[in-house]
Amino acid sequence: xxxxxxxxxxxxGHRVVIxxxxxxxxxxxxPSVSQRHALIRAQGGDYQVLDEGSTNGTxxxxxxxxxxxxxxxRSGDLLRVGRVWIEVRIDQAAPTPDIAMAxxxxxxALVARGLGALGDDTTPKVLVVEGPDIGARMDLADxxxxxxxxxxxxCDLLLADPDASREHVQLVRRGSTVLLRDLGSxxxxxxxxxxxxxxxDVPWKSQLELRIGATVMALEEPVAEALAELEAAPDEAxxxxxxxxxxxxxxxxxxxxxxxxxxxxxxxxxxxxxxxxASATTVPARKRRSRVTQSDIFTAVAALVVIAxxxxxxxxxxxx
Numbered sequence: 025x026x027x028x029x030x031x032x033x034x035x036x037g038h039r040v041v042i043x044x045x046x047x048x049x050x051x052x053x054x055p056s057v058s059q060r061h062a063l064i065r066a067q068g069g070d071y072q073v074l075d076e077g078s079t080n081g082t083x084x085x086x087x088x089x090x091x092x093x094x095x096x097x098r099s100g101d102l103l104r105v106g107r108v109w110i111e112v113r114i115d116q117a118a119p120t121p122d123i124a125m126a127x128x129x130x131x132x133a134l135v136a137r138g139l140g141a142l143g144d145d146t147t148p149k150v151l152v153v154e155g156p157d158i159g160a161r162m163d164l165a166d167x168x169x170x171x172x173x174x175x176x177x178x179c180d181l182l183l184a185d186p187d188a189s190r191e192h193v194q195l196v197r198r199g200s201t202v203l204l205r206d207l208g209s210x211x212x213x214x215x216x217x218x219x220x221x222x223x224x225d226v227p228w229k230s231q232l233e234l235r236i237g238a239t240v241m242a243l244e245e246p247v248a249e250a251l252a253e254l255e256a257a258p259d260e261a262x263x264x265x266x267x268x269x270x271x272x273x274x275x276x277x278x279x280x281x282x283x284x285x286x287x288x289x290x291x292x293x294x295x296x297x298x299x300x301x302a303s304a305t306t307v308p309a310r311k312r313r314s315r316v317t318q319s320d321i322f323t324a325v326a327a328l329v330v331i332a333x334x335x336x337x338x339x340x341x342x343x344x
Contacts, residue, residue, distance in 0.1 A: 099112065147246070172194050
């Protein structure tokens, strides 16, 4: 992990919620992190962090925060939520496009790393669950590659269903999303209860089945399923003295005038995977202002050095 660039999430707002739940701004899929663990907020010309009544508490350096008791942050401060370390940077940057999707992709990236540590297969798959080809499957191993389903000999998933066209639908994986498109088939295709529009990409959610004639297909996403299981799990209490030390590679940054903070790195959980690098952009700083406003920016960066510690927690849950 050393030498790799750190992915970055940039928030355009004055509040950032940190936690394990799917509604959090920074999603840390580690069982020691509570559903809603901590909050960073703008207060006057400063930024403050508050613990939200978490199971394992929020720490600034070696100091534990009392629940709901705010503490002013400085650039370079190290926070610990559960077993995850976060380094806070105060700076300005352009906001990350589609922040909700980028946050989810980073959470999925860490879970994929945890499953990989267990030796589990993380590849999304299309499974035929009804019809003449029941039991057939197609692995969506390559992101960005177009996979074709139909009766044609060159199709990636070859169907014997007479109601299927030679090239019926195509699938492509973009980040954490699988997109479906009808290729102008004669009999059409249903995703759940809705007919696929021809020539237009539609996201395939794993709870929906795809029907082509008498053939029914399901989407299996091991990483998304593991993330959902992890988010629904109870908090794991971290025994006293069992918390990880602060990352050795993190150095305290010099103080800068109040501008937006950055939750750097830390956090390991949202971390260092190739898929996340697309959102890890750095932009030149703009002219600093003397006061913080609602349009100031939070920049959350994942610290690669802590990922191994977070994986240990993931393994604990995923084994169960």
